[in-house]
Structure formats: structure tokens, C-alpha cells
Amino acid sequence: MNKEFSANRIKGMGTSIFSTMSRLAFENNAVNLGQGFPDFDGPLWLMEEAFKAMKEGKNQYAPTQGILSLRKAISDIQKKYYGMDRNPDSEITITAGATEALYSTFQALINEGDEVIMFEPFYDSYQADVILAGGIPKYVTLKKPDFNFDFDELEQSITEKTKIIVINTPHNPTGKVYTFEELEFISKLAIKHNLLVVSDEVYEFLTFDNAKHIPIATLEGMKDRTITISSAGKTFSMTGWKIGWAIASDKITESIRKVHQWTTFAVNTPGQHAIANAFSRLDEYLPAFKKEYLERRDLLLKELVSTSFSAHKPKGSYFMMVDIPKLNIMSGVTPDMVNDEEIAINLVKNYKIATIPPSVFYGKSDEGKSMLRLCFAKSNETLIAGAKNLRKFK
Ligand code: PMP
Ligand code: GLN
Numbered sequence: 001m002n003k004e005f006s007a008n009r010i011k012g013m014g015t016s017i018f019s020t021m022s023r024l025a026f027e028n029n030a031v032n033l034g035q036g037f038p039d040f041d042g043p044l045w046l047m048e049e050a051f052k053a054m055k056e057g058k059n060q061y062a063p064t065q066g067i068l069s070l071r072k073a074i075s076d077i078q079k080k081y082y083g084m085d086r087n088p089d090s091e092i093t094i095t096a097g098a099t100e101a102l103y104s105t106f107q108a109l110i111n112e113g114d115e116v117i118m119f120e121p122f123y124d125s126y127q128a129d130v131i132l133a134g135g136i137p138k139y140v141t142l143k144k145p146d147f148n149f150d151f152d153e154l155e156q157s158i159t160e161k162t163k164i165i166v167i168n169t170p171h172n173p174t175g176k177v178y179t180f181e182e183l184e185f186i187s188k189l190a191i192k193h194n195l196l197v198v199s200d201e202v203y204e205f206l207t208f209d210n211a212k213h214i215p216i217a218t219l220e221g222m223k224d225r226t227i228t229i230s231s232a233g234k235t236f237s238m239t240g241w242k243i244g245w246a247i248a249s250d251k252i253t254e255s256i257r258k259v260h261q262w263t264t265f266a267v268n269t270p271g272q273h274a275i276a277n278a279f280s281r282l283d284e285y286l287p288a289f290k291k292e293y294l295e296r297r298d299l300l301l302k303e304l305v306s307t308s309f310s311a312h313k314p315k316g317s318y319f320m321m322v323d324i325p326k327l328n329i330m331s332g333v334t335p336d337m338v339n340d341e342e343i344a345i346n347l348v349k350n351y352k353i354a355t356i357p358p359s360v361f362y363g364k365s366d367e368g369k370s371m372l373r374l375c376f377a378k379s380n381e382t383l384i385a386g387a388k389n390l391r392k393f394k
Contacts (some may be wrong), residue, residue: 009132016124017360021344025354031386034354036172036319038377042237043285046278053273062269064261066094066245070272073279074245082215084223090250093257094272096264097242098202098231101256103129104263105198105227105246106164108255110135114163119149121173121361121368123200126166138162139364144371145312147174151185158189164196165189170203170213173358173373174321175314177211187219196252197222202231202244203317205286208294211315217247224249227256232275234318235282235289237377241271293318293376296383300376303387308394309372318377321358324370325394340369347372353389 021034032039041047065071071088078084086092095101102125110116110133118126120139130137140154154165165186169178190197199216207213217226231244246256278285297314304311308325324338340357348354356375359368376383 009134013128013131017356018124021348021354021356024345024348028348028352028354030348030352030354031382031389032354033374033376033378033382033386034348034356036375036377037239038237039382040237040379046236046238046274049274049277050270053270058269058273060269062094062266062272064266065257066092066267067269067272067276070094070243070276070279071245073276074247077279077282078247082218084215084218086247087250091247091253093246093253093260094267095244095246095260096267097233098200098229098244099125099242100260100264101229101231101244101246102126102198102200103132104256104259105229105248106130106133106135107259107263109133109164109196109227109252111163113161115159115161116164116166117154117157117162118166118363119168119171120363120365121358122166122363123168123172124361126198126200127363135163136161137363139362141362141365141367142171142174142176143365144367147171147176147312149182154186155189158193158195162193162195164198166198166200167216168200169216170201170207170211170314170316172203172317173319173356173361174312175317175319177207177213177316178216180214183214183216183219187216187222190225191221195225197226198229199226200229202229202234204230205235205290206293206318207290207316208297209315213316224252227252232278236275236278237289241268241275243267243271243275296376296378296380299380300374300383300387303384304390307387307390309390311374312371318375320374320376321371322374324372326370338370340372344372347390347393351389351393353386 018035025032071092075086075088078086106129112134114135116130116135117138127137204213228247233239309322312321314320340359344357356373358373362368
């Protein structure tokens with residue numbers, strides 16, 4: 001068969017770097033600080049909630065928009081933590097993880113040729129989703145060392161075709177937490193140019209030190225312009241449960257639900273019940289959760305001091321970027337030829353440590369080539385073993 005059956009819109013799309021690096025970690029029996037998932041389970045009581053729901057017969061299709069008690073719980077969190085009034089009937093949709101919320105949102109909003117601005121390094125599905133929807137990604141760089149962006153660069157990237165600005169705070173992969181001033185600038189531009197903002201907040205409860213998570217929807221004039229996306233996977237250390245949501249005005253929600261009904265129709269029922277019940281315990285759950293992640297971050301930072309990799313201390317999320325040591329990388333390689341992908345392959349194969357080479361998260365700048373992303377959602381033993389292997393690389 002020499003006929004080309006694949007659709008044009010998927011041409012050029014490769015395998016996700018997360019799958020690639022986890023496969024290499026497995027094949028090489030390497031410590032995995034690559035793909036972002038905890039190497040421990042979330043709380044036992046949450047598993048028991050899911051089993052309880054199953055035993056109570058909550059095993060058939062949920063309503064397409066998600067079960068009401070979960071939508072209400074999300075609405076309550078929005079009110080309690082951020083002072084936002086969100087209608088659970090018309091403004092909240094439960095999706096198969098944040099991944100599906102993002103996909104359904106972009107499919108629902110983008111027309112052929114619409115431009116979507118995203119900050120690089122970006123979470124890889126934004127770029128793929130925008131392309132799949134017929135849109136054109138445009139990039140604004142979060143620059144080392146603080147991963148701040150140039151306000152002028154953002155303003156100048158807006159054209160008459162721009163429809164959406166995508167933000168992610170706390171940020172994967174850099175650990176940046178957007179400040180009020182940054183969010184205010186983005187909001188003012190969105191209002192001035194009549195744009196929407198897609199705000200990915202899956203790490204909303206993972207901030208450290210004095211960083212504070214501010215949902216952009218809370219800024220003046222932004223509630224109806226923002227599509228807020230989040231997920232229970234990170235907050236409860238159960239990434240495989242894939243329960244996420246999109247919060248938006250009723251009109252935008254109507255559009256998102258149109259795509260969602262033909263994408264997954266509904267999300268697994270017992271998991272929704274379990275997460276709805278878990279949210280009623282959020283207040284008591286969060287302090288220990290945050291403390292444990294802070295300890296993991298600090299342990300990895302401490303362990304990295306005696307390696308040749310220098311870390312950019314993250315203020316949120318469970319990732320950190322490290323600079324690749326520039327000297328003695330490989331014989332014949334000069335500092336300006338540092339290439340994250342080559343180094344990551346070398347590390348996983350020869351040093352038994354899997355990382356994520358971040359250059360795939362950039363569409364414009366070469367900055368990613370000089371760094372690697374490490375995930376610290378791992379047990380102390382894994383973090384120590386990972387750093388031990390990194391230490392051998394000079
Ligand atoms: N957005 C970001 C920034 C992420 O890091 C991830 C996954 N870790 C997702 C979205 C996808 O979330 P989910 O697993 O709920 O689909
Ligand atoms: N979000 C996770 C990460 O950043 C990966 C999720 C996935 O593999 N799709 O590593």
C-alpha cells in the first residue's frame with residue numbers, strides 16, 4: 001500500500017517526549033526524574049472513596065458535563081480560595097484530565113488561521129492542540145534566569161489574527177509562578193485587543209516559599225474572558241485518574257461541551273465521586289501535601305549542589321530546570337554546541353538517569369538546549385538515587 005492515509009494535520013507530529021523518556025528509562029533501567037508523575041500513591045482514603053462509589057453502584061455513564069457534586073465542589077473551591085462565583089450548572093465541565101479540557105477548549109474556540117500566543121517553554125499539548133484545531137502558535141519566551149517575559153515582546157506578538165493567549169501558572173517546566181503585575185499586563189492586553197486567555201492551573205496548590213497562586217480570572221474584566229483549566233491528578237498525586245475540568249462563561253462552556261460530548265462524552269464515574277468527596281477534605285489535606293512537596297524540592301536542590309548541574313529554584317509545580325554543565329560535556333563538543341536532547345539520551349543510557357530535554361517545549365528560542373527538566377514528585381530514595389547518577393556526569 002503506497003497510498004498516504006494519514007491526515008495532513010498530523011504530519012510532522014512525533015511521539016511525546018514524556019512517553020519517549022519513560023520508555024528509555026524503562027529500557028535502560030534508569031532512575032526516572034523525567035515524566036511528571038509521582039512514584040508513590042495518593043492517599044489510601046481516596047482509593048477507598050473510589051471503591052465505595054463502585055460498591056454503591058456508581059459505575060455507569062456520568063452526565064456528559066460531569067456529576068453535579070463534583071461541579072459543586074469545584075465551584076466551592078473557586079469561591080473559598082479565590083473569591084470567585086462560578087455556576088456549577090453552566091460554567092464548569094468535567095473532562096478526562098486537563099489534557100482533554102485543553103483539547104476541547106482549543107477545538108471549541110479556534111478557527112482556521114487564528115493565532116494563539118503561548119509562552120515558551122510551553123506544555124507540549126498546547127502547541128499540538130492549536131495545530132490540530134487549525135490555529136497558528138506564536139511564541140513569547142520566558143527568559144533565563146528568572147523566566148520572566150519581555151512585556152514589549154508580548155505586546156508586539158499580537159496581530160489582528162490573535163484570538164487567545166495561553167498561560168500556565170504555576171508553570172511546567174520552569175516552576176515559575178506568575179506575579180500579579182505580569183497577570184495584570186496580560187489582562188490589560190486581553191481586554192484592549194478583545195482576546196481570550198486559557199489559563200492552565202493544574203499546579204494551583206503547589207506553590208513554595210512566599211509565592212502565591214493568582215488565577216487570572218480573578219483580575220478585573222477577566223472572568224468571562226478566561227478559560228480556567230485544572231485537574232485533580234497533581235493535587236491528589238493520582239495522575240492516572242485523569243479527572244480534570246474547564247471553567248468558563250456559560251457561552252464558552254456551551255461550546256466546550258459540544259466538543260467534549262463527541263470526544264469522551266463522559267468521564268469515569270467512581271473517580272468523579274471520589275474526587276468530589278476528597279475536595280470536602282481539601283483544607284485539612286493541603287498543609288501536609290505542600291510540606292511534603294517542599295521537602296522533596298529542597299532535598300533535590302541540596303543533592304544537586306554536589307553535581308555539575310545548577311538548578312533554577314522553582315516557586316511552584318513539581319519540576320525544576322537545571323543548567324547543563326558547559327565544560328567537558330563530551331570530547332569534541334564545545335560549550336555553544338550543548339544539546340539537551342543528546343545529553344538526555346547520554347544520561348539515560350550511560351548514567352542511568354532519565355530527565356526531560358526541554359527544547360521540544362520551545363518554538364522560537366534555543367534556550368531550551370542548555371537545560372534539562374527534573375521532576376521531584378518522587379520518593380526521597382528516588383531523588384537521592386537520581387542525584388547520585390547525575391553526580392557522575394561532569
Ligand atoms: N497541563 C500541565 C501544565 C501539565 O503539567 C499536565 C500534566 N502533568 C497537564 C496539563 C495534563 O494534566 P492531566 O494529567 O490532568 O491531563
Ligand atoms: N504532564 C506530565 C509532565 O509534564 C506528563 C503528562 C503526559 O505524559 N502526558 O511530565
